Amino acid sequence: MDKDTGKAFDTRLFKRLIAYTKPYRLTFYGVALAAILLSGFAILTPLIVKKIIDDAIKGSDSQMLLNLTIAMLVVLIGQVISQLAFNYYANWLGESVIKDIRINLFKKMLSFRMKYFDNSSLGVLVTRAVADMQRIGEIFSQGFFVIVADLLKMVVAAIIMLFINWKLSLIVFALLPIILYATRLFQKAMKVAFTEVRAEVSNLNSFVQERITGMKIVQLFTREKIESNKFREINEKHKNAWLKTVWYNSIFFPIAEIVSSLTVGLIVWYGGLQNVANISTDIAGTIFAFIMLIDLLFRPLRQIADKFNTLQMGMVAANRVFKILDTDSHIQNVGTYESGAFKGDIKFNNVRFGYLEDEEVLHGISFEVKAGETVAIVGSTGAGKSTIINLLNRFYEINSGEITVDGVDIKEYNLPSLRSNIAVVLQDVFLFADTIANNISLKNPEISVNDIENAAKAIGVDTFISSLPGGYEYNVKERGTMLSSGQRQLIAFLRAYVSNPSILILDEATSSVDTYSEQLIQLATDKITQGRTSIVIAHRLATIKKADKIIVMDAGNIVETGTHKQLLKKGGYYSNLYEAQFLAEEVA
Incomplete structure (x- = not known):
């Protein structure tokens, strides 16, 4: 009161x-x-x-x-x-x-x-x-x-x-x-x-x-x-x-x-x-x-x-x-550096962050993603994987350390310029009560229906969309309730693809979909990650075997780094995680 x-x-x-x-x-x-x-x-x-x-x-x-x-x-x-x-x-x-x-x-x-x-x-x-x-x-x-x-x-x-x-x-x-x-x-x-x-x-x-x-x-x-x-x-x-x-x-x-x-x-x-x-x-x-x-x-x-x-x-x-x-709760957009397209080099240098002042989530993590690489981040729930995405997009400000893209601190970038070069496919896909075409383009006048259709064919999603009443004009209703979770994920992949990002982030994109949708998503993933820097946060470890590098996190720290084969040979955290998941799938 x-x-x-x-x-x-x-x-x-x-x-x-x-x-x-x-x-x-x-x-x-x-x-x-x-x-x-x-x-x-x-x-x-x-x-x-x-x-x-x-x-x-x-x-x-x-x-x-x-x-x-x-x-x-x-x-x-x-x-x-x-x-x-x-x-x-x-x-x-x-x-x-x-x-x-x-x-x-x-x-x-x-x-x-x-x-x-x-x-x-x-x-x-x-x-x-x-x-x-x-x-x-x-x-x-x-x-x-x-x-x-x-x-x-x-x-x-x-x-x-x-x-x-x-x-x-x-x-x-x-x-x-x-x-x-x-x-x-x-x-x-x-x-x-x-x-x-x-x-x-x-x-x-x-x-x-x-x-x-x-x-x-x-x-x-x-x-x-x-x-x-x-x-x-x-x-x-x-x-x-x-x-x-x-x-x-x-x-x-x-x-x-x-x-x-x-x-x-x-x-x-x-x-x-x-x-x-x-x-x-x-x-x-x-x-x-x-x-x-x-x-x-x-x-x-x-x-x-x-x-x-x-x-x-x-x-x-x-x-x-x-x-x-009068609330002052916005990200300071004082950066003046703009880039038409990023090369795609990403570097986290001793980054510390917490959603609450006295509860740190990331404890000084450092890693590098080179341009064109596909890097996977794995770990248990609460390890800090999704936090990395939030920080890279500047949804939150870090407590200390530095995050750079192409050697430039992300704070130096103009905020729209930074975010327009990064596309994210989240686990929980949000769709507006609108047509599929508008949900993909988000009413961007530079993206035509023809561009959407060509992109859908390129990543193998066109058949599923064409089968819907009205095709690309099909209204998915509030939050996309007229579509299955797998179909919503495919729409999210297409949304990311048509934006032609320099950096692509996939956050648990296949964790809650059926086998058929997962196959389509895997094909779409191979297509849209090709030739661009990609960060994949994965729940199913079988989907990241081809990653150039895998970063293993636990409780806000990076505990292991390497390729799939290298990490299995180490017999450490990743190996135990992989074996536990493999056995669980066999039992199922």
């Missing part, structure tokens, strides 16, 4: 939001003008009614009555036009502002290092980019300008009251502090309540997002009842947070209504006494005008409290979004 939860309005935060309206300054001023006109037209109505009663009706002046009626009609038309302009352009401004903020937020997320996503909830980030944005838009469409318009109505109404009858005005002003004090308490309480609501909304979104994504695990391990109970608890907290806001509304609005009704009653009573005592003979029009002016004074105050809720919810949402925008 935010530290400033007791603060009813954050001026600094609001100024930052208003800065986003600068490109739409003309619209901003137009909405402000419409708000002023709405206030003016609202005030004119009771004045015209007073004149109709006191002058036209009392004086039996039919022409004046006609003229004043026409004047009321003009005021009504003016109100309708102003209200239409206000509603449309206030909403247009709000949507335009959140469009710009959302673009900035997404660009910011694209630049975050992987560590940020490791520590962040997917559901919370989605909430910030979608639901919270709509709350920010409501600041302009339903909050700020409406409050300004209502405040103008109140100020002008108070002035008109004093001008018409200062004694009746004193009655109104005597009761006004009660509702002002109640409004202030209401605003502060609602700020805290809405902060809690937004937190519970984020928790709810995060929970639902994770369980839907992991539904297969939930059902496989019969966790339905447990997850249902957890959801019930979270939903209960969400309900209670909202009920707190309902409770505050239930207290405030009846109080405001009672004070308003009491004020009207006192005005009628006091005005009636003046008329009975013949102190004022034109009091009827004044009483009618005051009843309407009290409504313009008290009703906006009640609305301001309600709209202030909208404003505060938007401010809470803005605070959360700006926290992400």
Whole structure:
């Protein structure tokens, strides 16, 4: 929960939001003008009614009555036009502002290092980019300008009251502090309540997002009842947070209504006494005008409290979004060195790294991959194999040591230039809910469908893709659920191949596929590794026999290096690992 939860309005935060309206300054001023006109037209109505009663009706002046009626009609038309302009352009401004903020937020997320996503909830980030944005838009469409318009109505109404009858005005002003004090308490309480609501909304979104994504695990391990109970608890907290806001509304609005009704009653009573005592003979029009002016004074105050809720919810949402925008968690891209294509020499020199400050994963490893070589990295789970890939792509920064490509420190490279020369095929392939062609090219305009088809034929994947309904236009749905794991791997190989990388990395690419897919992948591997530097992280040791060099890792250290035959002759870690896997396959 935010530290400033007791603060009813954050001026600094609001100024930052208003800065986003600068490109739409003309619209901003137009909405402000419409708000002023709405206030003016609202005030004119009771004045015209007073004149109709006191002058036209009392004086039996039919022409004046006609003229004043026409004047009321003009005021009504003016109100309708102003209200239409206000509603449309206030909403247009709000949507335009959140469009710009959302673009900035997404660009910011694209630049975050992987560590940020490791520590962040997917559901919370989605909430910030979608639901919270709509709350920010409501600041302009339903909050700020409406409050300004209502405040103008109140100020002008108070002035008109004093001008018409200062004694009746004193009655109104005597009761006004009660509702002002109640409004202030209401605003502060609602700020805290809405902060809690937004937190519970984020928790709810995060929970639902994770369980839907992991539904297969939930059902496989019969966790339905447990997850249902957890959801019930979270939903209960969400309900209670909202009920707190309902409770505050239930207290405030009846109080405001009672004070308003009491004020009207006192005005009628006091005005009636003046008329009975013949102190004022034109009091009827004044009483009618005051009843309407009290409504313009008290009703906006009640609305301001309600709209202030909208404003505060938007401010809470803005605070959360700006926290992400202010987060400094991106890889420093200060390198200026660019290369059209790498030669492919890679060197790790005494590299140390840990995902957490006090837990080192790599303990000063050093190795070299020469241009055009295929180097395999093997080892048990948690040995640090995949970490090497993350560091080479600069998804994380090393603690110490040096990583060079073609003799240049990777920090000296422009980040897009570095990553565009490295293609990675991961064990867990991610496919977007799009066509196969778009998943392969990732909508790169330089890669045509013809290029994709030729590449697919070159590595032996064309037959499988052509057999699908629609071929390359087949939609694989979210995360590629319409394809098997082996088929997804083949798509990932083709994606890597068409990007024509200087360095290719295969991370456990055949660890979870069927025999037929593995044969296709092996053929694809032979084709795409040919003539380029390749790093293969392998689970099945039989797939790396042809590697120029094998690096064996254990607990963040390199324990052996050599070819397949050399390492078997040593009878060390690799030999034991190979024999254990060979025996396991024989037993199977």
